[in-house]
Amino acid sequence: MTASAPPVARSPKATRFLAPIGLLALMWAIQLADAVLPGTFVGWGLRSWDLGSLQGLVLGPLLHASWTHLIGNSVPFLILGCLVAVEGARRFWLVTAVVALVGGAGTWLLNAPGTLTVGASVLVFGYFGYVVLRVIAPGRLAHRIAYAGIALIVIVLYGTTVLTGIFGAGPGISWQAHLFGAIGGGLVALTGRRREPAA
Template sequence: MTRPDMTSAGGPARESALARFASPVLLLAAMWLVQFVDAVLPLSFTGFGLRSWDPAGLAGIFVSPLLHASWAHLIANSVPFLVLGCLVAVEGTRRFWSVTAFAAVIGGIGTWLLNAPGALTVGASGLVFGYFGYTVMRVFAPGRVSHRILYAVIAVIVISLYGGSMLAGVVGVRDGISWQAHLFGAIGGGLAAFVGRGSARRS
């Protein structure tokens, strides 16, 4: 006999769709709240972003995704963030936050190292690229064949919708846009597709 809160396989009960998608929605809502408060207060929060080659600026790795230079900047990130974030969250809340952490940390470190000294980076685009990298690379990660077929279909759709803009966000970007955050965010998301897959498959 199984416990009410456990599946027949002995694992934790599956999350509802509402619980899965709550994380990307709440994280996006936090970005909008921060931008609203930033617009109302006389001081700007963008100074707390990731400042390259400044040891004190490393704290911006965790803060900069919540900060945006303008409403237009936030709006441009919002739709792809929500779409790609929900595609990651399909696999559960824990997976979503794991991918988010990989994209933020690896994207932040890469940006801190390779951007011009003193350059300030803010925005959620590194996370967007991380979610893109994850949805593409999870096709190649260990897992059930049925899941990998589904992920392949999703990856084709995602590439057709966002592949061109993602490439443009790394190659030939105009001044003021951090290709480093885009590139290393995507690398972080891609790595997250493989980390923990072995233990998850055994469990």
């Protein structure tokens, strides 16, 4: 007679939200360090047409020009980031990476040479594109219905802001980062196999 192995304990579903929370905490920690240390980290952002600034593809979304800039991005980043993380931390990091690369590449190419771009809005717009377009991606009907409801709420809450951020961006605001961030999020939603949330 052999004893059966004990069931493997699953980690709580809430742990998947640690990814966006942790990334936002990192942004706040960087902004705090930037405020108390001499100099500024903003120069590590993405400078268009400058091959020496490509580290900005990764670092740019983590940097902000001011506390107001960071605070303005924080709430939509957390809400939309958690809606992406519903599908798991791995999916969240995949979406984040693709959005940062696609959004950064489009910004680097289309912004005026030498323009410095920083801020998490590229990720915010990318998460928006992902949450809205994952409705039409393959998946279980019940999940697609739930995603449709979430997408509708997100469009009501942020749709006008997204349109303004792309088509009516004021001086000093990168519509390129917004547009290509949204495109990056949409690409992830429409391509590849998405892991269904654990039951």
